[in-house]
Amino acid sequence: MEFKKIIKTIFFTEILKGMALTFKSMLSPAVTRQYPEEKHPAMPGFRGLHALVVDPATGKEKCIACGLCAAICPSQCIYIYSTEGPDNKKFAERYEIELTRCIYCAFCVEACPVGAIVLTEHYEYTDYSREALYMTKEKLMANWNKYMAGPKGEEYFKKFWHPTADDYRAYDGQPMFRKREG
Numbered sequence: 218m219e220f221k222k223i224i225k226t227i228f229f230t231e232i233l234k235g236m237a238l239t240f241k242s243m244l245s246p247a248v249t250r251q252y253p254e255e256k257h258p259a260m261p262g263f264r265g266l267h268a269l270v271v272d273p274a275t276g277k278e279k280c281i282a283c284g285l286c287a288a289i290c291p292s293q294c295i296y297i298y299s300t301e302g303p304d305n306k307k308f309a310e311r312y313e314i315e316l317t318r319c320i321y322c323a324f325c326v327e328a329c330p331v332g333a334i335v336l337t338e339h340y341e342y343t344d345y346s347r348e349a350l351y352m353t354k355e356k357l358m359a360n361w362n363k364y365m366a367g368p369k370g371e372e373y374f375k376k377f378w379h380p381t382a383d384d385y386r387a388y389d390g391q392p393m394f395r396k397r398e399g
């Protein structure tokens with residue numbers, strides 16, 4: 218046995234080192250947060266409650282009911298019921314997310330070609346009923362207006378979620394990724 222190893226074994230240096238560390242951490246201030254009295258400071262980019270982006274120009278959802286988010290969702294918890302409007306454009310008559318099955322992977326955000334869905338920073342939405350955690354289109358749009366409207370949403374969306382509609386490059390006339398006018 219090496220001399221160093223013998224000394225360590227005789228004097229229990231590893232154990233003493235461990236005890237010193239424990240003692241040191243006992244004297245340092247506690248890091249436990251007394252939630253909900255003490256809130257966590259803002260967590261930029263946190264993947265929280267979903268929201269459907271509302272177009273400020275029209276007050277309607279940006280979603281074009283393409284279904285890509287639902288197709289990529291690994292939990293299969295997005296339900297879209299699309300229909301055709303009077304202008305012959307497709308739109309989501311119902312857009313629903315079952316939050317109790319969502320794993321907050323944000324694939325839906327990344328798959329959306331027009332930047333119509335986001336995960337907001339809001340994380341305090343626990344409830345006792347499944348119904349409260351079942352997001353309808355109206356609830357999702359209200360989430361946007363409540364937590365992300367204005368410059369906050371724009372900045373947050375562009376800073377943390379890619380690709381956005383601006384990141385796509387498409388040949389002229391390609392219908393799916395063409396940027397919407399207005």
Ligand code: SF4
Binds near residue numbers: 292293
């Ligand atoms: S965050 Fe992931 S699991 Fe949740 S709805 Fe979006 S794609 Fe589905």
Ligand code: SF4
Binds near residue numbers: 329
């Ligand atoms: S991918 Fe975007 S535009 Fe397409 S259905 Fe989902 S939210 Fe709507």
